[in-house]
C-alpha cells in the first residue's frame with residue numbers, strides 16, 4: 001500500500017518532470033523563433049506566411065475567430081504547404097512584413113523573440129480549425145489585455161509554445177496532492193474532489209475491488225470476436241479500473257463502442273439498472289472524433305424502445321470541416337441550434353457587425369480611429385460579457401442533456417465541464433497520453449477504462465535528452481538509483497522511505513533499445529499467458545511464465561516515474577500485473593505477411609490475422625483487378641501480387657543530404673524520393689487511386705521533398721507524412737522511405753542537434769526505433785514497399801538488423817543497382 005511518503009515522492013517527481021518539459025517546450029519555441037528566419041520556419045511547418053484575413057466572427061465563449069487564407073495575389077496555390085498547425089495549438093498572428101524585417105534585425109542585434117512580438121504588434125490565440133486552405137485562430141480578448149484587434153493586411157501565423165495544457169496538468173497534480181495527502185492542505189484550501197475508491201486504486205493506496213460478475217451478457221454487436229467480448233465483459237465487471245490492450249487494427253474502437261452502448265443502455269439485455277453518464281476522452285482530437293463518428297453511425301433504436309444516444313463533442317473539433325456528423329454533434333453547433341440560443345445570437349451579430357466596422361469593412365471601408373475606435377471597443381467588451389452570460393445557460397442545458405460527452409483529456413479541464421460529473425471515463429490512446437493529462441478527466445468520474453497499445457508511439461517528450469543524461473546514472477549504478485533530485489525528494493520525507501524511481505526493467509519504452517522492445521513484447525505476452533494460468537487450471541509451465549510470476553510477486557507499489565514516457569497504462573500494468581488488462585489479439589487490417597514481423601517481435605506471436613485480411617492483395621481490390629485484367633500478367637504479379645517489397649539501394653550511393661545550409665536541418669534523400677515517385681507512378685498506372693496510397697518517412701524534409709514532387713501530379717489525395725502524423729491511418733498501399741544512407745553508416749538523428757531536430761521533425765524517438773513504429777503505424781495494407789539502404793540502416797540497432805534480415809528472407813527484395821523500378 002502506498003504510504004504518504006510514496007505519494008509525496010510520486011507527485012513531487014511528476015511536478016519536477018512536467019516543469020522540465022514545460023521549460024523544454026518554451027526553450028524550443030524561443031530557440032526557433034530567434035534562430036530561424038521566417039522562410040526556414042515556414043519550411044519547418046512552424047509558420048504560414050503571407051496570409052490575408054478573410055473573416056472575423058464570434059465563437060463559443062465570445063472568442064473572436066479570425067479566418068486566414070493565402071490570397072491569390074501572393075501565392076500561386078491556395079493550399080497550404082505541409083505544416084504542423086493543429087487545433088488547440090497556440091499561435092501568433094503578426095505582420096508579415098514587419099516580422100521579416102524584425103527577424104533580419106534580430107540576426108544582427110540578437111533581439112529576443114518577445115521583443116519581435118512587441119515591436120510587430122502581434123496577437124496571440126488558439127488554432128481553432130485548419131483545412132487545406134484556411135486556418136482559423138480563436139482570439140480571447142481577455143487574454144491579451146487589450147480589446148483592440150488591429151490586424152495587418154498581410155499576416156504571418158507562427159506556432160507558439162502552449163502553456164495552457166501544462167497549467168491544467170499542474171492543477172491536476174495540486175488536486176491530487178490535496179486529496180491524497182491531507183497534511184498538504186492549508187486550512188483555507190478548497191478541495192474540488194474527494195478521495196474516491198478509483199483514486200485510491202490508481203495511486204496504489206488500495207487494491208482494485210473484486211469484479212462484479214455478469215452472468216448473462218448480451219452483446220449489441222454480435223460480430224465481436226472472443227477477445228473483444230472478453231474485454232467488454234472485463235471492462236463492465238471491473239469496479240474501478242480496466243485496461244484494454246489493442247494492437248493495430250484489432251478493433252479497439254469497435255470494442256469501446258460496445259462498452260459505451262452497454263453502459264448507456266438500460267435495456268433488458270444490458271447489465272445496467274440505470275443509464276450511466278460517460279465522458280469519452282482521447283489523447284488527440286483524431287481519436288475522439290473517430291469514436292464520435294462510430295457512435296453517430298449506430299442505427300437508432302426501434303421506436304418507443306429507447307431514446308437515441310445523445311452525444312456532445314467539446315473542444316476544438318479537428319475534423320469539423322470534413323465530417324458533417326461530427327460538426328452537428330459539437331457543443332458549438334448544438335448550442336447555436338437550441339431555442340435559448342436565439343437571444344444570444346442577436347448579441348453575437350451585433351458584436352460581429354461592430355468588429356467588421358472596426359476592421360474597415362463598413363461604409364467607405366475606412367477604419368475608425370481615435371476616440372471613436374475606443375468607444376466602439378468598449379461596446380464590444382460590454383456585448384461580449386452579455387453574450388457569455390446568455391451562452392453559459394445554453395451550454396449548461398445542452399451538456400446536461402448529453403449522456404455521452406466527448407473531449408480530449410486536456411479539454412476535459414475546460415470551463416464548460418467544470419461542474420460536471422460522470423459515472424465512467426473512457427480514455428482512448430491512453431498509451432500516448434501523459435499520466436498528468438489523464439488525471440484531468442479522471443477526477444470527474446468513479447471508474448476509468450483505458451485503451452491503448454504500449455507497443456506503439458509513447459507521448460512526445462521534448463525534455464527526454466536531459467533526463468536521459470541524468471538517468472544514465474541510474475542505469476550504471478542501479479543500487480543507488482536516485483538522481484540528485486530524487487535524493488532530495490527522499491531526504492525530505494522522513495516518515496518512511498518512498499519507493500525509488502522506476503528502474504529500467506525492460507518494460508519502459510523510453511530508451512529501451514529495439515532488442516529490449518522485443519523482450520518487452522515477450523514479457524507482456526508471457527504475462528498474458530500467466531493470466532490464463534492463474535485463471536485456469538495448471539501451474540506455470542514455461543521458464544518465462546515462472547519468471548513472470550515471480551516478478552508479479554515482488555510487484556512494485558507506487559513509484560515515482562523515471563520519465564514522462566511512463567504512461568498511466570504502463571504504471572498500472574506494472575503495479576497490478578496483467579490482471580489489470582485484456583488483450584485484443586485478432587487484427588483486421590494487414591496481410592498476414594505484413595503482420596508477421598511485428599507480431600513475432602512485439603507481441604510474442606500472439607497477434608493473428610483475421611481470415612478476411614490474411615491473404616488479401618492489391619490485385620484483389622475490385623477497381624484494380626478490373627483494370628489489371630487488361631495488363632500484362634507479369635507486371636500485375638510483380639506490382640500488385642506481393643505484400644512486402646524491399647527496394648534496397650545499398651551500393652548505389654544514393655546518399656542522404658541535410659536540408660538547409662547549416663547543420664541544423666532535417667534530412668532528405670533525392671534519389672530515394674525518385675524511387676518512391678516511380679513506385680507511386682507504377683501503382684497508379686496499375687489502377688490504384690492516389691487516395692489509396694500513403695508515403696511515410698521519418699524526416700520532415702523528406703516529406704517536403706516528396707510533397708513538392710508528387711502533390712502537383714496526384715494532388716492532396718495522396719497522403720505524405722512523418723511517422724508520428726500517420727499513426728492509426730488506413731491505406732491500401734504504403735511506401736516507406738528510410739532516407740538514411742551514408743558512408744559512416746549513421747542512422748540516428750544528429751545527437752548534438754537533437755533538440756532542433758525534434759522540433760523540426762516532431763519525431764518522437766530515435767531513428768533506431770523508427771522502423772518498429774513504421775511497422776505499427778501503417779494499417780490495412782495490401783502492399784508495403786520499403787525503400788532504403790540496407791548497408792546503412794542495419795547498423796542502427798539489433799532490432800533494425802533483425803528487421804532487415806526478416807525483409808531479406810521474406811520480402812520481394814529488389815536492388816536499385818539492377819532494377820530501374
Ligand SMILES: Nc1ncnc2c1ncn2[C@@H]1O[C@H](COP(=O)(O)OP(=O)(O)OP(=O)(O)O)[C@@H](O)[C@H]1O
Pocket residue numbers: 223224225228246247248249250251252253254255588589728729779
Ligand atoms: N469483430 C470484428 N469483426 C469484423 N471486423 C472487425 C471486428 N473488429 C474490428 N473490425 C474491423 O477492423 C478494423 C479495425 O477496427 P478499429 O478501427 O476498431 O481498430 P482499432 O484497434 O481502433 O484501430 P487502430 O489501429 O487505429 O487503433 C475496422 O475496419 C473494423 O471494422
